[in-house]
Amino acid sequence: MQKIYFNLIMLTFCLISCLAYSNVPRNVKLHADSNGNAIVLWTLNKPHTVIQTTVLPNEGAWTPITEFEIQGVNCENPKFAMNNSGNAVLIWSTVESGVRKLYGASYTLSINAWSSPEQITSNKETVIDEYEVKLLDNEMMFITWNSHWDRKKETTAHVLVNTLGKWKGARAISK
DSSP states (O other): OHHHHHHHHHHHHHHHHHHHHBTOEEEEEEEEOTTSOEEEEEEEESSSEEEEEEEEOTTSOOOOOEEEOOTTSOOEEEEEEEOTTSOEEEEEEEEETTEEEEEEEEEEGGGTEEOOOEEOSOTTEEEOSOOEEEEOTTSEEEEEEEEEETTTTEEEEEEEEEETTOOOOOEEOOO
16 A cells, blocks of 8 residues: 555656646756847757747847747757857757757848758767857858767767858768
8 A cells, every 4th residue: 555655656746847847948048249139048848848049139129939849859958159240050959760960050130030940960870979069250150069870880070160051061070
């Protein structure tokens, strides 16, 4: 009988804990440039974890929330960079069929809009370590990550250097 009560208490605790964190903003991050533009992002647990952002243009009002979701998977560990033009790059990872992939989106202040998410890494590699992103004032973005290639049995460091919002051209920089 005690075991049944204990199991019921544990089940209740687990359900309350899960419900307490659903639809609650988590991991809030802020970037601002020297011109007074700001971007805030956070994750939100729905059926799957999504990323939400809002932008405050200099002397403007907060924009409506933009949500990034890759259907059926969690969007994890978002990172972003902003330059002094108010433009930004956002990257995050997902795990799909056992493969950790990177996705990205870019924000352009002049049109006050985010691009649609695009997959950065290939389906043949899995991201194994942290990844980083930088955006320079000349709109050049730099993204680095480490990948394991199962078929090749090798792990390599990669870099993508391109203009804001251009997601092709990644290359291995190690062997």
